[in-house]
Amino acid sequence: MVAASQENAMEKKQDSRKILLSIDNLRVWFELRRFGFGHAGYVKAVDGVTFDVHQGETIAVVGESGCGKSSLMKTILALHKPTEGKVVFEDKDIAELTDEEMHGYHSRVGYVQQDPYGALPPFMNLKRILEEPLIVGGVKSSEERMKRIYKAMEEVKLTPPDDFLQKYPHMLSGGQQQRVVIARAMIMEPKFLVADEPVSMLDASVRVEILKLLRGLQESHNLSVIYITHDLSTVSYFSERIFVMYAGNLIEKAQVRQILDNPLHPYTRALLTGTSEPDAKNAETFKELPPGEPPSLVNPPTGCRFHPRCSQAIKGVCDVKFPPDFEPEPGHLVSCWLYEEE
Numbered sequence: 604m605v606a607a608s609q610e611n612a613m614e615k616k617q618d619s620r621k622i623l624l625s626i627d628n629l630r631v632w633f634e635l636r637r638f639g640f641g642h643a644g645y646v647k648a649v650d651g652v653t654f655d656v657h658q659g660e661t662i663a664v665v666g667e668s669g670c671g672k673s674s675l676m677k678t679i680l681a682l683h684k685p686t687e688g689k690v691v692f693e694d695k696d697i698a699e700l701t702d703e704e705m706h707g708y709h710s711r712v713g714y715v716q717q718d719p720y721g722a723l724p725p726f727m728n729l730k731r732i733l734e735e736p737l738i739v740g741g742v743k744s745s746e747e748r749m750k751r752i753y754k755a756m757e758e759v760k761l762t763p764p765d766d767f768l769q770k771y772p773h774m775l776s777g778g779q780q781q782r783v784v785i786a787r788a789m790i791m792e793p794k795f796l797v798a799d800e801p802v803s804m805l806d807a808s809v810r811v812e813i814l815k816l817l818r819g820l821q822e823s824h825n826l827s828v829i830y831i832t833h834d835l836s837t838v839s840y841f842s843e844r845i846f847v848m849y850a851g852n853l854i855e856k857a858q859v860r861q862i863l864d865n866p867l868h869p870y871t872r873a874l875l876t877g878t879s880e881p882d883a884k885n886a887e888t889f890k891e892l893p894p895g896e897p898p899s900l901v902n903p904p905t906g907c908r909f910h911p912r913c914s915q916a917i918k919g920v921c922d923v924k925f926p927p928d929f930e931p932e933p934g935h936l937v938s939c940w941l942y943e944e945e
């Protein structure tokens with residue numbers, strides 16, 4: 604078993620692909636202000652998160668609503684500033700990018716939102732929606748812009764493109780709207796994609812199609828993807844590793860099959876109870892999710908943040924000491940005192 608300090612070295616040893624994105628001890632805290640009384644504490648949305656993403660790697664970040672996964676995603680997209688720690692993309696700390704470099708960063712990182720209708724400007728037709736990032740990204744030739752628009756529409760299977768270019772978002776189905784969102788995310792030919800619950804608001808009938816589309820794009824463009832979801836049943840479509848997030852911390856990190864076949868953290872086991880993943884061999888043995896809500900991120904519990912809901916909590920240990928990462932099997936990291944070396 605290993606402590607967290609050895610984790611990055613281990614990830615580098617196990618995967619020879621180039622590291623594209625490094626998250627280093629990231630904390631994202633939001634200050635609470637009480638009218639008339641000033642500072643009233645912090646919402647600790649992300650609290651000490653470290654991981655690397657390799658070129659072409661796909662990672663699913665899973666957890667309940669309010670666990671901090673959206674704040675993590677927005678910090679990677681440079682929409683929030685880190686309170687502490689770094690987001691390093693292609694060896695550059697994004698907090699130190701100039702305005703011009705930040706434009707370049709946003710071209711290299713695509714974003715697929717959860718709600719396609721809300722993500723698309725209602726008064727723009729598809730041509731304008733897809734052309735705007737190209738203009739902002741400095742593609743001056745209108746001929747080149749149209750070439751890229753046609754290519755992106757064909758890639759997301761909005762074909763023939765001429766049938767769609769003059770349409771407005773409300774004239775499309777939910778699945779077609781999400782294809783436009785994906786085309787817009789891909790139009791600057793990014794290296795990295797953040798997909799925030801990209802199928803959770805779609806009809807069940809089109810979810811698989813959209814996941815297959817994302818998988819195809821990931822493979823053909825060798826994209827790195829962070830797929831944010833609360834639904835473990837969809838992660839095996841295109842994720843190599845799963846990171847489980849709880850109350851601002853990553854509490855389990857491993858290859859998809861390791862987690863689906865042998866979840867170690869009591870919280871991950873509880874999450875898997877509700878999944879329809881057909882190959883989760885141990886599903887019938889998982890305990891039900893304990894009663895209670897995720898803890899307050901303003902005053903999280905001492906020790907392990909899951910201890911108030913955990914049926915296996917060790918009194919005097921779990922409620923006192925924060926668990927580091929242990930590695931009970933190669934490449935499978937879990938933050939839980941049950942796996943402390945004897």
Ligand code: SF4
Nearest residue numbers: 907910913921939940
């Ligand atoms: Fe449960 Fe303790 Fe493990 Fe936390 S550290 S998940 S409370 S057993």
